[in-house]
Amino acid sequence: MKGRPAGKSVVQRRRGIAAVELALCLPFLLILGLGAIEVCNIMYVRARMYSAAYEAARYATRPTTASTLAASSPQAASSLVTNYCTTLLGQLGVSGGTVTLQVLDDTTSQPKSITAAGPMDQVTVSVAAPLNQNYLTSYVINTSITLNASATLIVE
Numbered sequence: 001m002k003g004r005p006a007g008k009s010v011v012q013r014r015r016g017i018a019a020v021e022l023a024l025c026l027p028f029l030l031i032l033g034l035g036a037i038e039v040c041n042i043m044y045v046r047a048r049m050y051s052a053a054y055e056a057a058r059y060a061t062r063p064t065t066a067s068t069l070a071a072s073s074p075q076a077a078s079s080l081v082t083n084y085c086t087t088l089l090g091q092l093g094v095s096g097g098t099v100t101l102q103v104l105d106d107t108t109s110q111p112k113s114i115t116a117a118g119p120m121d122q123v124t125v126s127v128a129a130p131l132n133q134n135y136l137t138s139y140v141i142n143t144s145i146t147l148n149a150s151a152t153l154i155v156e
Contacts, residue, residue, distance in 0.1 A: 048092040049149035056085035057125040057153040074113040096133040126150040
């Protein structure tokens with residue numbers, strides 16, 4: 001009949017087993033925890049991007065803004081809306097975002113200038129930002145991912 005090893009109690013052997021289990025499981029738990037943090041951050045950045053795109057589309061479709069935009073050149077009007085969205089992205093903490101503006105005619109669905117936008121035309125503001133400039137941890141596996149968001153509103 002085998003006995004227990006001399007000099008080691010059951011408690012000491014259990015401590016050694018617990019240390020080995022921790023050493024084996026800790027890397028997986030850290031990866032799981034940091035991955036969850038990064039996924040939540042991606043969702044949070046996309047929500048901020050959607051918010052900025054919506055506010056810029058709202059800005060472009062308001063009747064008070066339409067008169068200001070109509071008085072300027074098409075490039076100046078477009079840059080006014082994109083600069084507004086870029087400012088919002090900066091205030092919301094989104095880095096490296098690019099903004100595009102598209103206006104579609106209500107009847108023909110053809111693109112047109114923001115200065116020529118009339119009632120019922122669709123204004124779409126799209127925002128794209130690279131993930132590698134907006135992550136929290138340094139454990140992003142694929143740094144070539146681009147986050148996208150867009151908002152479409154109808155001119156009043």
